[in-house]
Amino acid sequence: MLAWTIYISFLGVLVLMLLPKGNARAARSIALLTAIAGFVIALTGTLQLKPGSEIATVAKLNWIPSLGIDFFLAADGISLTLVLLTGIAAVAGILFSWNIEHRVKEFFAFYLALIGGVYGVFISFDLFLLFVFYELAIIPKYFLIAIWGSTRKEYGAMKLALYSFVGSAMVLIGIVAAYVVAGSKTMSLLELAKYPFPEHFQYWAFPLVFVGFAILAGLWPFHTWAPTGHVAAPTAASMLLAGVVMKLGAYGCLRVAMTLFPLGLVAWRNEIALLAVIGIVYGAMVALVQKDFKFVIGYSSVSHMGFVLLGLVTLNEIGLSGAVLQMFSHGIIASLLFAVVGRMVYDRTHTRDLAALEGMNLAKAMPFAAMTFVVASVASMGLPGFSGFVAELQVLIGAWQAFPTFAVLAGGGILIGMAYTLRVLQKAFFGDVITDVSPQQNEEESAALSRAQPHPLEPISIPERIGAVILMATTLVIGLYPRLLLDLIVSSFSSPLFEGLRKGGLF
């Protein structure tokens, strides 16, 4: 059943490609239907499988028998959590790109191809297959940004593609070597996780594979693709980038690097925790001084993904499950933030400059956008009641047990997070400086202002409202009743896949 999330996405791509030219409405509807179908399948799959400590096999076929490569799809609670996230983010992303008019068909074809690849990564339990889907997701990102993006789009797109490809090249070296060392007989994650790789091998293979994946998760100092990529991307693409694609990286770290090379993990965990904490604090501090609205959100993503990485290397159950929950939570919240910035604000005001936005008094002009952004920022700051709170709290508790100093620093990161979120909230929506803008100082901005004033902003459309409500409801529901996901997540850490980690007494 769950396998159909992948098939239906690529089916959607095929249908869109065969669609005759000029059918923008049909293209949108097909894309939306495909995404909804994907989400429904993901949801029913989750309800149906309800995996405990078992890993539920979804599909297993011989693919390349002579190399021991199978078409092996399976799911545990971690996969299911992220598949659900992908379903929700995909639907929301399409709702927020309803206004795309330029090459509509191609846009949604690339979009669905990306979604299909992401679904594939989350439910592949054959390393080769996982890698295939992982790389499959790189190319659509490039085109989505380069064709439909804004600010320095070709630069941002190429930077993103190359960073991703460098990461996957590192991963490829590691997994080919692991495959060969284990006897070139199998690519199944479950089998390879059982194989005792020699310690000196793990010592170099672990950082290679972990960092390779973590590049996509925004690990400092390899995060620089993220802000530029997010800023250059069209709204739906930045929602997916921050919401789902960065999770691909974190998921790879957990699923591949950590389960295959537990000894390497022990050797390197302090260094990785340090980088993660630097990412949290640095991302937050840089977000504090940005002038561009979208850059603020871009750097905040780096900061929040730092929590995921920190949670992963705490290696205790609470930290690990917090990390997975944070992947879900940040996926939803970042999507919401980018939706407000990219679609609701930028598409209407045509500026993301905070100083210019300050004079527009957007809270009056677009109350719905302001309300959405308030909810999103509150969730992002980690206020109780929203998913971010539960997730980051768990990570902090886990980190407190593992690395107390880092936990304190990460807590400091949360404080800075509140500062930049409140700053941007105030500047973008509740600015009250409309009379204070002195024309001689800010000619350009006031020009933008006078251009903006006579034309009232187009009202928030229905698809946007639906999309925003879906995302807000999700973060609220998970925040109020996190067990919905935590039950799934926690039980999956007792599966045989994590035996290597457990055996080492790591959690």
Added chain:
Amino acid sequence: MNYFELLKLAMPETILVIAALAVLAVDLGVMRAEALQYRMLLSALISCVGCVAAIFWMFNIEQHANFLNGSGMLVVDPLTQLVKEALLVLTVFTVVISIESNFTDHVGEYFALLLMATVGMMFLVSSENILMIFVSLELTSLSLYILTAFNKQNIKSAEAALKYFLFGGMAAAFTLFGLSLLYGLTGEVNLIQIALKLKGTGLDPLLIVAIVMTIIGLGFKVAAVPFHLWAPDAYEGAPTPSAAFIASGSKVASFFIAAKVMMLGFAGVEGSAAWRDYASGWVPVVAIGAALSMLLGNLVAIVQSSVKRLLAYSAIAHAGYMLLAVLSHDKAAVASLIYYAVTYGLTTIGAFGVVAVVENGAGDDKLIRFAGLSRRAPVVAFCMMIFMLSLAGIPPLAGFFGKFYLFAAALGTDPKNLGLLWLVAFAIAMSVVSLFYYLQVLKQIYVVDSPVKAPALHTPMASKVALSLLAAGVLVLGAAPNLLLERLLAAIKSVGY
């Protein structure tokens, strides 16, 4: 010696020679006065029929023979038959993308030479005898020189052919010198006998000279650094279908024979290119060539503005990857080499086919001529996307599985110490670089808007069909590599390397 038996073994080659003569006779005798278009069509048809007939012959009649008392003059076994079938498929596609071109009115000669070159490659593939190898190498090369020079209106074509010819002649001399030393050392012309005689003698200086000379000759054929200088000019100047053929069919045959000569002929003097475990022999020499090819090919491709030159440098880089398989010299490595070379051949013909379409419309093959292709010719543009991404090694296309299998095979020769890891890691790093320039092409096609005055693009039906088939082939072979791999492994097993 039984002539009937020889004829039966060499039937596919014979069919092709007959087809070549038929093309000549028909075109010169009957079609002389007709319009170019019809002459092209008919000649292409005859050539295709010849190729397809030869494929069918081999498909249906599986033979296993080493002609003339095991001298290796003509070795027919499942493996060589498989490679020959692949060569013929590549030839058919080359013929099809040539149909609409108008660079020559010597139609009969063009197709006849194409077929003769294929015959040369087929003999080359099925030979384990240094005399026969040299003869068929020359048959192939001479035909290819002429094919390069075929565009008589274009001075670049003549220049390219002259360059190709001079370098080629020099390389042939090196090969001949190397092979004659080998004969002098052992008194044998059969590769397997040579290896037996060489066993235990160690690396004497004369043998080193022989090895280096042979590698120079073969390195020229596969366009590996530092013997690559002819490739960019030849690819750019030659008529596009000829370039496609040089880049695909000739590559496959040359790599197959290079692997055979090194693995069979120089068995026992491999040496080792493993990290911290160096031992002299032919492997380290090839390893250096491989590393240099990947480095230079990928870096220089970045700055090219002509797509054909870009493809030439990318071909040099790919030669580097394939040399990695040659120097791994075991069963899995041979399988990965053939898989890689064949899928690479299909992809390259496709890429050149797209270049030919654009060139016919726009006059040259500059990168900027591809701007906005996705809106002017969506099908062709999509095919080009598949070809470029496959060359870059993006799954699920054939180029990805080819690379994966090749790297796994190279590491698998020494699973304990992973001796070749340095070269594999380098190759993977370099393939990251390659994504950049392949994306530059795709950026022009998909992202950049076409110039306002861009001429309308006419895509001939035949090209469209051929390109779509090629793209489908690249996709299918990538998503289901077993289709080719299973036959390949069975063939290798039956040969017993």
